[in-house]
Amino acid sequence: MPGRTDADLKIAVLDPASGRVIGERVLRERLQYYTYSVAWLPSVERFLLVGTAQGHGFAELIDNDGKVRASISCMPASVREAAIAINGRTAYTPAADGRLLQLQAGPDTLTLAGTLMDTAGKPADWRPIGSIGLVRTSGALDWLSLTEQGLEQLRFDPARVQPANAIDQCR
Numbered sequence: 001m002p003g004r005t006d007a008d009l010k011i012a013v014l015d016p017a018s019g020r021v022i023g024e025r026v027l028r029e030r031l032q033y034y035t036y037s038v039a040w041l042p043s044v045e046r047f048l049l050v051g052t053a054q055g056h057g058f059a060e061l062i063d064n065d066g067k068v069r070a071s072i073s074c075m076p077a078s079v080r081e082a083a084i085a086i087n088g089r090t091a092y093t094p095a096a097d098g099r100l101l102q103l104q105a106g107p108d109t110l111t112l113a114g115t116l117m118d119t120a121g122k123p124a125d126w127r128p129i130g131s132i133g134l135v136r137t138s139g140a141l142d143w144l145s146l147t148e149q150g151l152e153q154l155r156f157d158p159a160r161v162q163p164a165n166a167i168d169q170c171r
Helices: none
Strands: 006-015 020-032 037-041 046-053 056-062 068-075 085-087 090-094 100-106 109-116 131-135 141-147 150-156
Touching: 020 056, 037 085, 037 090, 046 090, 046 100, 056 100, 056 109, 068 100, 068 109, 085 131, 090 131, 090 141
Parallel strands: none
Antiparallel strands: 006 020, 020 046, 037 046, 046 056, 056 068, 085 090, 090 100, 100 109, 131 141, 141 150
8 A cells, every 4th residue: 555554464264175265354453564474383383473563563372273372462573574483482583673582482371581682792783674593403593684785694592581671561
């Protein structure tokens, strides 16, 4: 839509046996363009949606029937075109303020567990043109981000996580 920077995000369930799409509905209104990502968490058998709406981030844990099982209604804004990295029940996603968010999930629970700075202790200059996190066997995270100058690699150490504070949780 010309002049708009937000849109409604819809969800629907695909019945693989029949090929029919059922239960289409608006999941989130006024979502900032391209500031959402979805990942599958096999350890809890849920989809994780993170995004930004009306200037704040949010996260939702969604089951196979499209039902929201847990949510975080307010957290730091997410980054346009940024992926989610998964390590068991823990998910990581970039925040617009230069940190990496750490989320903990259970089948019916979702919490903003903490935030990470890169191993150099500096905020990341996330660019809105794509990034992806890769979990190393050591548990460290390599985050690859596209920039106007090429590929940038950042490293994060989950052992250095800082607890989410009241501001991170919009309190």
